[in-house]
Amino acid sequence: MTRILILYSSLGSGHVSAARALKDAFARFPDVEVLSEDALTYASSVYRNAITQLYEQLSEKVPLLYKAFYEGSDVDDLERAIDSNLTWARLERPFFRKLGQFIKKADPDVVVCVQQIPSRLLQLLDQEDEVSKPQYVVVTDTIAHSTWINYGVNGYFLPNDLSANFLVQRGVNPQLLHVTGIPIHLESTKPKTKVAVRAQHDLPLDGSIITLFGGGLNPRRVRTMVSSLVEYSGASMVVLVAGRNGDLLEAVSDLADNDTTKLRRLGMIDHVDDLIVASDLTITKAGGLITSEILARGTPMVIVDPIPGQEEQNADVIASAGAGVQLRLLEMVTPAVQYLLQHPERLAEMRQAALEIGQPAAALNIAEYVLHNWQSHYVSKDSNLEPYAEQLNDVT
Known part of the structure; x- marks a missing residue:
């Protein structure tokens, strides 16, 4: 032994x-x-x-x-x-x-x-x-x-x-x-399809899904992003994962769906990998673990508010590899998402770049x-x- x-x-x-x-x-x-x-x-x-x-x-x-x-x-x-x-x-x-x-x-x-x-x-x-x-x-x-x-x-x-x-x-x-x-997590090594995980978690089978992992972000800044994404991104659903951040869930509690985009608010979950697979695009800060999980699934990402120091370095590596984009201005998040969703060839390039550096x-x-x-x-x-x-x- x-x-x-x-x-x-x-x-x-x-x-x-x-x-x-x-x-x-x-x-x-x-x-x-x-x-x-x-x-x-x-x-x-x-x-x-x-x-x-x-x-x-x-x-x-x-x-x-x-x-x-x-x-x-x-x-x-x-x-x-x-x-x-x-x-x-x-x-x-x-x-x-x-x-x-x-x-x-x-x-x-x-x-x-x-x-x-x-x-x-x-x-x-x-x-x-x-x-x-x-x-x-x-x-x-x-x-x-x-x-x-x-x-x-x-x-x-x-x-x-x-x-x-x-x-x-x-x-x-x-x-x-x-x-x-x-x-x-070894869950990242299991074969999964977007259709199957969307059906499993009652997510839209058609259209685009954006997942924002916001647990480590400022609640006021996340509220601004979510409100804009629901209103203008054109996605079928925006999923917000707050994790243990109860203040974040409270900050977005009054935000509502509209005719084109649904909003789903989640706290602590045990299906992060499923959400990554189900998403066309993820928004996150540049923590080493969450970005590694996203890269392992080949899901493009938009990086916001990295902690100065190691997270800025993480963001630079991902952006330079073509697997994600790093944005400093919150006002640019929704336009960037709109552009990427309207250019599937660019998203495909980002997926391939992510898979090339991901290590599930x-x-x-x-x-x-x-x-x-x-x-x-x-x-x-x-x-x-x-x-x-x-x-x-x-x-x-």
Whole structure:
């Protein structure tokens, strides 16, 4: 039995979603036990509350300050980057006394980190708590920031060649870099048709459907977009997904359908992938996970209000690939949607571009590599474990 520990930090929903996708992927392989834990659970309440509030306040309320910090902390020199991350780990270590104890008790064979905080802490935990284990890092940003680089990492799983090139330029060993895509829900690997999912969810079988994933956006700005789209886009239906954002649902509660366009308001849902397949066009901010899910299905996207820093980089990569358009002015959203719906050849080009860079099987590919590499390098030759590579066909 191989025991895998996935560590993440619940700063933003993307890391949580990526960890969940990896857990599901590892669980598909035989003789594997998977643990997935939020490292912040094992931090002191003082640190946990402070870092969570700081992230939310900076990224949502003072985005330019967040951008300045994000860009200012990105170090080009490899040694300086690693030393900086080690310094941060030493500062954080007193607040994470329970994390080393947990890892030692869990006794995993391999640790997979899906966020920077647990990855850099492992450098110190290896020494102090004697929990040294092979560690792999899954980067969930389109461009790999220097805070992802640490001592003792056996491999980095990256979204694209561009992020790999950035790390190589910083001096990271190319043999440690594996371009797999960002791990997303395995639902994205299942064959689906637009007609079938529309019928399943009582969506219009004819005409265009626009889905706006607005949970992370400002409610007033979303209201402006939705009102304009319903009135002028010409779509058969506009679907708004608010997620946990109750303020957003309240902000659009008085908006109504018209003769040509229906409006559907949704809160938390479990069929995001179905909506992506059903849609002719999606509107979203540039979170690494949601954009990866959309790319995996080849659905064109319009990107609005990316968080300065990593989300702006995500948006640039998608737009430069031709899989989406990035708009800064809200007033341009409806005209852009109108243009795209009236030019199906342009939408077809965007779909093809999205499919070319989408990676629906990223989580499975990461799990297979980790398990195969673990067996090849760390399990003795007289072990009774069968090669995981031979079992991959059964899994997929």
